[in-house]
Amino acid sequence: MNQRRRKKHRLLLLIMFSLFLLTSGSSADWRVSDAHSVQGTLTVTFIDVGQGDATLVTQGKHALLIDGGDIGQGPLMIRTLKQLRIDHLDAIIATHPHADHIGGLAAVMEEFPVDQIIMPRVSHTTALYEELLLTIRKHQLRIIAARPGLRYQLGQARLEILGPEETDPDDLNNSCVISRITFGRTAFLSAGDAGFPAEESVMERQAEIRADLLKVAHHGSATSTSDEWLDRVRPETAVISVAAGNRYGHPVATVIDRLNQRGIDVWRTDLQGTIQAVSDGEQFRLSAEYPDGRPAALRFHLLVEQRHMNVVAPLSVDLEVAAGQSFLLESQFFNNTQ
Numbered sequence: 001m002n003q004r005r006r007k008k009h010r011l012l013l014l015i016m017f018s019l020f021l022l023t024s025g026s027s028a029d030w031r032v033s034d035a036h037s038v039q040g041t042l043t044v045t046f047i048d049v050g051q052g053d054a055t056l057v058t059q060g061k062h063a064l065l066i067d068g069g070d071i072g073q074g075p076l077m078i079r080t081l082k083q084l085r086i087d088h089l090d091a092i093i094a095t096h097p098h099a100d101h102i103g104g105l106a107a108v109m110e111e112f113p114v115d116q117i118i119m120p121r122v123s124h125t126t127a128l129y130e131e132l133l134l135t136i137r138k139h140q141l142r143i144i145a146a147r148p149g150l151r152y153q154l155g156q157a158r159l160e161i162l163g164p165e166e167t168d169p170d171d172l173n174n175s176c177v178i179s180r181i182t183f184g185r186t187a188f189l190s191a192g193d194a195g196f197p198a199e200e201s202v203m204e205r206q207a208e209i210r211a212d213l214l215k216v217a218h219h220g221s222a223t224s225t226s227d228e229w230l231d232r233v234r235p236e237t238a239v240i241s242v243a244a245g246n247r248y249g250h251p252v253a254t255v256i257d258r259l260n261q262r263g264i265d266v267w268r269t270d271l272q273g274t275i276q277a278v279s280d281g282e283q284f285r286l287s288a289e290y291p292d293g294r295p296a297a298l299r300f301h302l303l304v305e306q307r308h309m310n311v312v313a314p315l316s317v318d319l320e321v322a323a324g325q326s327f328l329l330e331s332q333f334f335n336n337t338q
Contacts (some may be wrong), residue, residue: 047080219242
């Protein structure tokens with residue numbers, strides 16, 4: 001068994017590094033513009049995928065997907081992107097290889113044309129990550145190894161990669177892609193599951209991280225979103241992507257307290273479903289699937305269903321769909337901590 005695992009590990013490393021070596025680079029379609037004035041809007045949609053992350057950023061006809069939810073959520077991702085009238089993705093950022101961030105990405109790549117993938121140069125030996133790499137190779141997609149200082153244009157919005165400074169296969173959360181998107185005078189910061197060490201690394205480089213809108217890292221876990229981080233970012237609004245009644249206790253009270261103490265407006269997918277933030281270049285305006293909170297009866301029914309399945313299923317999926325999906329595949333293939 002150990003020998004087979006070593007062979008599989010070597011194969012994945014070979015696939016991964018061959019992909020990076022053959023495709024790394026920047027695309028001519030992603031030229032950086034120095035223009036400060038903007039027209040139209042930037043829309044950031046935090047897709048309700050339960051205990052996972054999936055964020056769609058659109059500006060005009062341009063679209064960027066950051067992560068793709070948990071394993072088995074490909075149909076949900078495809079359906080949601082089509083509902084949002086997406087027919088092409090300029091890029092996908094796979095922040096790190098954990099299942100709750102890349103679960104639906106292979107399915108998305110099979111369904112939509114994708115120009116390029118931005119991801120950290122890390123190795124991981126799960127079947128799900130192997131599927132992702134093989135899908136990338138199948139479609140001959142361009143891979144860009146994430147590193148601080150990379151800048152790209154998404155329509156009239158500007159994307160900058162802030163991290164990771166270094167990658168560590170034994171610490172995938174702190175190897176996350178951290179990105180900041182600016183549009184006019186507004187900015188959105190997303191950090192995947194990055195913890196305190198990754199936050200400190202970005203701040204030590206004196207990178208510009210001020211943002212009006214913050215995607216709270218790691219679903220509001222105790223290992224992320226330090227006081228210093230919040231004081232440097234100074235967001236007006238924070239969004240937490242999380243499932244109701246999840247087994248990790250996310251978001252933890254200390255993170256919520258830090259946000260509340262600073263008067264930051266907190267939105268949560270477990271309470272409000274899919275959340276959308278729209279910037280006109282001056283400010284973000286937010287709306288939600290359940291603006292007054294998810295109905296208690298629906299929360300209870302879904303929570304019972306999730307516990308019966310012994311897995312946290314995406315709350316926005318119809319019960320019939322959730323029951324039919326193989327969310328239990330995670331227990332067969334994965335034994336990773338979040």
